[in-house]
Amino acid sequence: MSDRGGADWRVHSDKILRYLLSDATPTAAAKNRFFRSAGYTPEAWQDLAFALTAHPTTALLHKSMTTIHGERRVYRCDLPVAPNGRRYCILSVWEQRSDGSYWLVTAYPQSS
Numbered sequence: 105m106s107d108r109g110g111a112d113w114r115v116h117s118d119k120i121l122r123y124l125l126s127d128a129t130p131t132a133a134a135k136n137r138f139f140r141s142a143g144y145t146p147e148a149w150q151d152l153a154f155a156l157t158a159h160p161t162t163a164l165l166h167k168s169m170t171t172i173h174g175e176r177r178v179y180r181c182d183l184p185v186a187p188n189g190r191r192y193c194i195l196s197v198w199e200q201r202s203d204g205s206y207w208l209v210t211a212y213p214q215s216s
Contacts, residue, residue, distance in 0.1 A: 112205040113157040113198065119208055120149045120156075138213045143187030155184045156208055159196045166195065175200040180214060 125146050127133040144152040159179055166180035177200075181193035195214045198206040 111160065113160055113208075114205050115153045115156050115208040117149060117153070120152050121146055124152065124211060125149060135212055141188075142190065142192055148187075151187060155186070156196060156211055158184050159194070159211075160198060160206070163196070171199075173199055174202075176209070177206065 163179035197209040
């Protein structure tokens with residue numbers, strides 16, 4: 105099941121620029137290599153933000169859980185076409201905030 109409803113999906117620019125497109129830590133570096141190989145760049149970080157916020161509307165809901173921080177949803181595969189023209193399977197993790205919006209926690213490549 106994808107989430108085609110009226111949920112509000114959000115990604116903070118720092119999550120992309122200082123985490124997904126950064127090599128500051130070994131974990132970030134691996135994600136950075138993946139997303140850059142797909143054609144995403146810090147100069148056009150909004151492209152990755154758009155793809156990630158579209159992900160829950162096209163991907164399958166893989167898991168839903170409640171944590172001390174609120175509801176979390178994990179979506180699998182079907183990242184929209186990347187700048188390099190290819191399609192990728194990723195996992196994206198989203199956490200619901202008190203206003204009902206969902207904010208990106210993390211995203212990483214997944215085998216399809």
